[in-house]
Every structure is written in C-alpha cells, then in structure tokens.
Amino acid sequence: MMNVVDVDPIGAMGLVGGSGAILLDVREDDEWTAGHAPGAVHVRLGDLDTHVFDTTTPIVAVCRSGGRSRSASMKLAATGVTVYNLAGGMTAWQKTGQPVIRDDGTAGTVI
Secondary structure, eight states: OOOOEEEOHHHHHHHHHHHOOEEEEOSOHHHHHHOBOTTOEEOOGGGOOGGGSOTTSOEEEEOSSSHHHHHHHHHHHTTTOOEEEETTHHHHHHHTTOOOBOTTSSBOOOO
16 A cells, blocks of 8 residues: 655645646546636546656645545555645635635635
8 A cells, every 4th residue: 555645735735836746636527616726637536547647746636625635646656656635625725725716717615
C-alpha cells in the first residue's frame, strides 16, 4: 500500500503555487458544476486513467470530503506519481475561505 500525505487547503495552495502541482478534482459532474477551485482539473474518479499523468508533476487530489480523493491518490501513487490528498476536501477548502467558482467565473458552492 502506497503512503499518501494529507494536506490542508493552505498546504494545497502552497503546493500548487510553489511546485506547480495540479489540483485534481475527482468529484462528479454536478458537484464540479456547482463550484470548484480556480485552476483545478476535473476528472471524475470513475474516469481516472492514472497512466496519463506525468510522474514529474505533483498532484493534489480533491473531492467533497476527502474519501474519493484518497482513493484517487492511492491509484496515482501506485503508478509513481507524487500525490497529496486534500484532507476535508472542497468542504474544508471553502471553510478556510479559499475561492470556489463556477465555470463562468461566478461564485460557486460546494455540494
């Protein structure tokens, strides 16, 4: 079993801003449409192809609460990707005041 490190929203922002990590949102389409982190990449957990990710680019996986992203993180780590799990997911992200937007740039919400 691969070890996946949990990060909080501030740590996730640091990884994205500092090391160029990809924020990978693995929630369902309706959740993504309601609101997501700016700059995040959306791939539903069920559609996740772990072999398309560059193993030299770190990934921070996120879902609503942290469970699905942990599953995605484990799959990615098994292929050699450096991956972090956003503990508490988008719920924690929003609670710490991080931006949540819709595709059109307007304010979003976490469902």
